Amino acid sequence: xxxxxxxxxxxxxxxxxxxxxxxWGIKAEPSxxxxxxADIQLSSYGExxxxxxxxTGRPRGATARPEAYRVGDxxxxxxxxxxxxxxxxxxxxxxxxxxxxxxxxPWETIEPLPDDVEEAECLLCTFFTEVxxxxxxxPARWIGKTSADFLEPRNVLIAQVMDEARHMDVFRKRALAxxxxxxxxxxxxxxxxxxxxxxxxxxxxxxxxxxxxEGAVLTMFRMGELFGQNEAEKTMYRxxxxxxxxxVAFGVMHLRYLGAAAPERREEIxxxxxxxxxxxLAGQQNPASQASETSEALAVLLGGGQQHYDExxxxxxxxxxxxxxxxxxxxxxxxxxxxxxxGRSPLPKQYASVx
Amino acid sequence: xxxEEKVTPEPIAKPTFKWMGLTNQWDVRVEPNxxxxxxxxxxxxxxxxxxxxxxxxxxxxxxxxxxxxIPPLSYSLRYKHDVWADCAADLYEEAIxxxxxxxxxxPWNTLETLxxxxxxxxxxxxxxxSQYANSEIExxxxxxxxxxxxxxxxxQYLATVFFDCARHVEALRKRALSxxxxxxxxxxxxxxxxxxxxxxxxxxxxxxLYLVRGTYVFHLIKGLHNSAHNEAERFIYKQMLxxxxxxxTYGYDHLKYAVTHKDGQTQIMETLLAVGEGIMARELxxxxxxxxxAIIFGEGLEGAKTKGMDSYLALVKDFVADYVxxxxxxxxxxxxxxxxxxxxxLDL
Numbered sequence: 001x002x003x004x005x006x007x008x009x010x011x012x013x014x015x016x017x018x019x020x021x022x023x024w025g026i027k028a029e030p031s032x033x034x035x036x037x038a039d040i041q042l043s044s045y046g047e048x049x050x051x052x053x054x055x056t057g058r059p060r061g062a063t064a065r066p067e068a069y070r071v072g073d074x075x076x077x078x079x080x081x082x083x084x085x086x087x088x089x090x091x092x093x094x095x096x097x098x099x100x101x102x103x104x105x106p107w108e109t110i111e112p113l114p115d116d117v118e119e120a121e122c123l124l125c126t127f128f129t130e131v132x133x134x135x136x137x138x139p140a141r142w143i144g145k146t147s148a149d150f151l152e153p154r155n156v157l158i159a160q161v162m163d164e165a166r167h168m169d170v171f172r173k174r175a176l177a178x179x180x181x182x183x184x185x186x187x188x189x190x191x192x193x194x195x196x197x198x199x200x201x202x203x204x205x206x207x208x209x210x211x212x213x214e215g216a217v218l219t220m221f222r223m224g225e226l227f228g229q230n231e232a233e234k235t236m237y238r239x240x241x242x243x244x245x246x247x248v249a250f251g252v253m254h255l256r257y258l259g260a261a262a263p264e265r266r267e268e269i270x271x272x273x274x275x276x277x278x279x280x281l282a283g284q285q286n287p288a289s290q291a292s293e294t295s296e297a298l299a300v301l302l303g304g305g306q307q308h309y310d311e312x313x314x315x316x317x318x319x320x321x322x323x324x325x326x327x328x329x330x331x332x333x334x335x336x337x338x339x340x341x342x343g344r345s346p347l348p349k350q351y352a353s354v355x
Numbered sequence: 356x357x358x359e360e361k362v363t364p365e366p367i368a369k370p371t372f373k374w375m376g377l378t379n380q381w382d383v384r385v386e387p388n389x390x391x392x393x394x395x396x397x398x399x400x401x402x403x404x405x406x407x408x409x410x411x412x413x414x415x416x417x418x419x420x421x422x423x424x425i426p427p428l429s430y431s432l433r434y435k436h437d438v439w440a441d442c443a444a445d446l447y448e449e450a451i452x453x454x455x456x457x458x459x460x461x462p463w464n465t466l467e468t469l470x471x472x473x474x475x476x477x478x479x480x481x482x483x484x485s486q487y488a489n490s491e492i493e494x495x496x497x498x499x500x501x502x503x504x505x506x507x508x509x510x511q512y513l514a515t516v517f518f519d520c521a522r523h524v525e526a527l528r529k530r531a532l533s534x535x536x537x538x539x540x541x542x543x544x545x546x547x548x549x550x551x552x553x554x555x556x557x558x559x560x561x562x563x564l565y566l567v568r569g570t571y572v573f574h575l576i577k578g579l580h581n582s583a584h585n586e587a588e589r590f591i592y593k594q595m596l597x598x599x600x601x602x603x604t605y606g607y608d609h610l611k612y613a614v615t616h617k618d619g620q621t622q623i624m625e626t627l628l629a630v631g632e633g634i635m636a637r638e639l640x641x642x643x644x645x646x647x648x649a650i651i652f653g654e655g656l657e658g659a660k661t662k663g664m665d666s667y668l669a670l671v672k673d674f675v676a677d678y679v680x681x682x683x684x685x686x687x688x689x690x691x692x693x694x695x696x697x698x699x700x701l702d703l
Contacts, residue, residue, distance in 0.1 A: 005702045011664040015656065017643050018475050022482075022538040028529070034458030037525065040532045057489050058541035059528060062482050069544040071490070071551045095456045095522070102391030102448050119375050129416040133507075136514060137500045143517075144496035148489055151524065158492065158521040161499075165514035166451070168507065169394055172416065176383045176397050182419035184377040189414045190426045197428065290365075293374040306372070313367045320365075353365050 022061050037088035052077040052147035060149045076146040076202050080261040084253035087152035090246050094159035099239050101170035109231040110178045116306040120297035123183045125175035127287050127294050134189045136164035138196050163243040170236050188284030204272050210251020212276035216286040218244040219323040227301040255334035288319050321354040377420050395444035409433045409505030417505050430503045436616040438502050440608035443512040446601050450515035455594045457526040465586035466534045476650035479539035481527040483644050488523040490547040498557045519598040526591050546638040558613045565606025567631040574674040614685050621686050636696030671700045
């Protein structure tokens with residue numbers, strides 16, 4: 001054992017750094033919503049760089065240290081690539097609206113269902129368990145690639161990863177809570193070219209994930225009141241819809257920002273929208289699409305059993321119609337609505353064909 | 356709409372119902388208990404069989420029926436020992452129950468003006484600790500996506516860590532900007548670089564993130580909590596401590612799982628830690644957290660040179676002692692093998 005070293009009576013202390021702090025004299029005050037991220041956007045701390053050269057992970061507004069290591073891997077370093085105007089609000093809302101699938105869903109309201117209905121619900125839950133964490137895996141990947149100067153959108157994306165973990169878990173819980181089990185996976189989330197997974201640009205990813213993918217799922221969750229068989233399921237869909245609405249809002253607001261800040265990218269965005277729109281009703285990622293097994297399951301749930309499939313299917317068509325309508329409204333809100341009137345988008349015609 | 360543009364209404368598609376009956380296990384009925392319906396409660400029958408190696412490279416939920424022909428995704432962490440800790444599911448639920456909201460839960464109105472050098476010290480610590488939290492976010496962001504779906508409990512648990520760290524970055528920034536101060540000087544990034552450059556697998560990152568630096572961070576936050584200047588700071592540090600304790604629980608448990616389930620992992624850890632100790636010692640030397648904590652503990656510049664620095668060095672000594680003890684629990688003997696630059700703190 002080493003002998004104890006005696007400490008000097010007075011230590012040397014370099015305090016030269018005390019004269020080199022970031023902008024000083026900042027005193028943010030809480031507003032009526034508490035001390036929100038918006039409340040601390042003061043002076044230089046609220047100033048966003050158009051292009052961030054911060055590769056050290058320095059908090060925005062802190063004093064740079066010349067010898068700091070360039071530890072960042074920040075490919076997303078232009079404000080137009082990631083920004084949205086209401087990121088602070090979406091993040092604070094996400095914090096306020098966290099919920100627990102263990103204790104906030106009234107699981108005791110679940111009662112045995114006819115076999116065909118239980119199977120339909122379990123297929124839908126298997127689908128959601130599978131797809132929900134795409135929206136966790138993929139945004140997570142982009143967070144570490146985004147400059148620390150853009151902490152507000154980063155924090156919204158982090159909140160999304162948390163939400164998706166809960167969605168993955170609540171649907172697994174439902175599938176295993178009522179005498180059923182998980183069923184066959186859809187396989188719709190693999191890395192096909194043009195998929196959410198393989199996007200090499202953040203806005204491409206966000207367009208696919210937030211606007212078309214989650215947009216379609218949001219409409220579904222909102223219709224959970226229709227196909228939920230008990231209060232537990234209705235609660236589950238309601239809470240998930242609340243989260244999903246924030247994710248979709250992120251995509252819409254970001255696209256709106258990018259469209260205005262980087263007009264040279266508008267045509268590129270139109271191409272992503274072309275691809276997305278080709279998949280809304282025909283692809284596998286929308287549980288209500290024409291090609292998915294989950295559509296049959298939804299018709300069973302909406303009709304109240306296999307024997308009422310046709311009646312359920314008619315309600316499913318109404319959901320599809322609503323998905324298209326809501327999608328078009330979002331794209332319009334993002335500033336890309338012209339495509340629905342100039343003949344570029346196939347959706348107006350599809351909308352008309354859905355009875 | 357013109358005549359030729361008229362659209363045919365979509366017909367009702369004929370069902371196949373081919374999906375019916377396709378399950379690996381039916382009749383499962385997990386029930387909520389006094390804690391609700393928790394993630395770990397679902398581990399019944401085949402749904403609770405966590406494989407040593409997860410063959411499937413798709414997003415197939417564990418226990419569900421696969422589908423042939425699905426192209427693989429690039430999950431590289433496919434062994435259980437790459438990611439697992441038995442406590443992950445419980446920690447996930449605990450994290451959800453214990454979430455807090457910096458905007459409204461922190462009693463911001465209790466902040467009071469501090470002497471300038473103390474305010475600067477607090478702000479400097481907030482700046483560097485937020486960079487610590489940021490590097491935790493970035494390394495998790497790198498690995499989470501590589502983890503197979505067969506170990507969903509860990510993926511889900513890490514989502515809560517992600518969120519905790521975002522809240523830490525947020526709360527520390529809010530504290531720095533709400534009491535007449537501002538942010539300080541960025542970290543040199545010695546330990547951040549060690550963590551962000553750990554590319555040999557998630558276990559390596561965990562060793563650096565939690566065992567080496569995380570153990571130190573725990574003592575730092577505890578020290579800050581014990582010397583908080585007001586209720587707002589006390590609340591923030593208390594919540595951070597609670598969150599960080601969960602992170603360490605997973606980290607230590609995962610390392611234990613890895614060294615007991617993977618041949619040769621103990622020796623790899625010995626090598627990694629030998630490197631990490633030297634880097635951590637440099638972090639302790641170069642970080643401005645050191646003088647800043649001395650000012651906080653010493654209640655000013657004069658006190659910083661005596662009792663303040665003594666208290667900080669005692670904190671580091673406690674960290675190193677804990678580190679050595681946890682290494683011993685993992686089967687990595689450190690007595691006589693500790694990097695001298697860390698050993699000096701133990702000898703104080």
